[in-house]
Amino acid sequence: MTPRRLAVKALIHQEQAGYANLVLDAELKKCTPPLDSRDAAFAARIFYTTLERLPLLDYRINQFTKKPIAKLDAPVRAVLRAGLAQALYMNVPLPAAVNESVKLTRALGKSSAAGMVNAVLRRAAAADVSEADFADPLDRLSIYYCLSRPVAELFYAQFGAEAFPLAAAFYEKPKTTIRVNTLRTNDTALTALLQQEGHTVTPGPWPGALVVEFAGSPAASAAFKKGLFHVQGLASQFAALCVDALPGQQVLDFCAAPGGKSLTLAEAMQDKGQLVSGEFVPSRVPLLQQAFDRCGITCAVAVENDATQHNSDWPTFDRVLCDVPCSGLGVIAKKPDIRYKDLDGIENLLAAQQKILQNGADSLAENGRLVYSTCTVNDKENQAQVEKFLSANPDFHVVLPKTALPGADITPLGTLFLPHRTGTDGFFAAILERN
Numbered sequence: 001m002t003p004r005r006l007a008v009k010a011l012i013h014q015e016q017a018g019y020a021n022l023v024l025d026a027e028l029k030k031c032t033p034p035l036d037s038r039d040a041a042f043a044a045r046i047f048y049t050t051l052e053r054l055p056l057l058d059y060r061i062n063q064f065t066k067k068p069i070a071k072l073d074a075p076v077r078a079v080l081r082a083g084l085a086q087a088l089y090m091n092v093p094l095p096a097a098v099n100e101s102v103k104l105t106r107a108l109g110k111s112s113a114a115g116m117v118n119a120v121l122r123r124a125a126a127a128d129v130s131e132a133d134f135a136d137p138l139d140r141l142s143i144y145y146c147l148s149r150p151v152a153e154l155f156y157a158q159f160g161a162e163a164f165p166l167a168a169a170f171y172e173k174p175k176t177t178i179r180v181n182t183l184r185t186n187d188t189a190l191t192a193l194l195q196q197e198g199h200t201v202t203p204g205p206w207p208g209a210l211v212v213e214f215a216g217s218p219a220a221s222a223a224f225k226k227g228l229f230h231v232q233g234l235a236s237q238f239a240a241l242c243v244d245a246l247p248g249q250q251v252l253d254f255c256a257a258p259g260g261k262s263l264t265l266a267e268a269m270q271d272k273g274q275l276v277s278g279e280f281v282p283s284r285v286p287l288l289q290q291a292f293d294r295c296g297i298t299c300a301v302a303v304e305n306d307a308t309q310h311n312s313d314w315p316t317f318d319r320v321l322c323d324v325p326c327s328g329l330g331v332i333a334k335k336p337d338i339r340y341k342d343l344d345g346i347e348n349l350l351a352a353q354q355k356i357l358q359n360g361a362d363s364l365a366e367n368g369r370l371v372y373s374t375c376t377v378n379d380k381e382n383q384a385q386v387e388k389f390l391s392a393n394p395d396f397h398v399v400l401p402k403t404a405l406p407g408a409d410i411t412p413l414g415t416l417f418l419p420h421r422t423g424t425d426g427f428f429a430a431i432l433e434r435n
């Protein structure tokens with residue numbers, strides 16, 4: 001199996017829906033003998049780059065095929081898309097991208113299409129396509145910036161002209177940042193250790209945050225295996241720090257898996273007091289305990305729990321974090337399938353978010369602090385939810401954060417991170433306290 005063939009197989013598989021990461025993992029697992037790590041990484045890059053640019057790739061290809069790309073055989077369609085993605089976005093020289101695609105077409109039993117693949121790829125790669133070709137703003141967002149129509153409509157309605165730099169920023173991956181496990185090390189010692197391991201480290205914007213260019217996967221680092229850090233974006237760190245968890249407190253992390261924010265909370269608590277980390281999806285609950293074990297955290301307990309249901313058995317908590325399930329429209333850079341969401345079911349999601357926030361408030365001790373956060377930039381899931389909560393709970397008010405990153409929008413209803421302004425994921429966090 002070659003990496004290109006594996007990427008094409010995964011693209012065909014992806015057409016039958018499914019989460020992109022699961023589809024790719026399934027194809028990699030089926031591969032015997034397995035691809036070595038370099039080939040697997042190349043296959044993954046082809047797969048994700050193609051997915052990220054699908055509508056624009058198809059737009060180019062459709063200018064030169066007799067039939068629209070949607071009507072071609074699935075393997076030929078996938079070969080064309082993957083070949084063009086390599087030539088345009090992966091610095092693969094055009095002749096190599098074309099030759100490999102033609103070989104692959106034949107290998108997949110589609111020899112009769114080999115000539116067409118050759119000609120179409122050369123012409124589609126050379127076509128002069130620019131943003132200005134899409135006069136209609138929704139066409140520009142959905143084809144040039146590769147978003148589903150509903151996502152394009154939502155962004156344009158909410159952000160107007162700023163939707164374009166926002167959409168462009170989803171092609172920039174935020175720098176990798178880590179959270180230092182202050183129970184086991186400190187910023188200086190971990191920096192030195194990571195540098196010894198060959199990674200490039202710079203200080204982050206606040207204590208406990210480091211910006212790291214890893215040579216390889218962060219999870220492969222010896223320091224990671226020793227539980228000296230976890231990978232956490234700056235906006236996520238900000239949300240966890242907004243909780244202001246203190247040693248000895250009772251803290252509830254209502255939607256906790258895979259556990260990044262729980263780790264940051266437990267570290268802020270100096271592993272003293274009690275952290276209850278709830279998670280609805282049973283298969284995700286063990287991820288929490290694994291994270292606690294790796295980082296040596298003993299104050300936390302991972303429990304299966306539905307945060308939309310009030311649990312009268314629970315005590316009240318000094319701090320509650322509601323990091324609710326959301327549309328994910330802030331983390332498109334990491335999860336390309338979110339680009340193409342149809343947003344069906346958003347009303348159910350909004351209702352669940354509001355219930356979780358209300359239950360969080362109902363679990364809060366008198367002088368406690370509640371934090372509501374999402375990884376979306378959708379106003380309905382963010383400021384509008386806080387506004388609705390405040391009108392039902394007039395005894396609460398929003399507390400402004402002491403600091404945020406440059407570019408973050410600190411509003412009276414919470415703090416919004418937009419990737420093109422902050423260089424982070426899109427994110428929202430609101431701090432709520434009783435009057």
Ligand SMILES: C[S@@+](CC[C@H](N)C(=O)[O-])C[C@H]1O[C@@H](n2cnc3c(N)ncnc32)[C@H](O)[C@@H]1O
Nearest residue numbers: 255256257258259260261280306307308323325
């Ligand atoms: C945004 S993620 C949480 C990320 C986590 N706080 C972290 O920092 O690693 C939301 C989580 O909520 C879980 N979830 C979804 N519905 C839930 C519910 N009704 N009750 C509790 N958790 C829920 C999801 O399975 C998902 O793991």
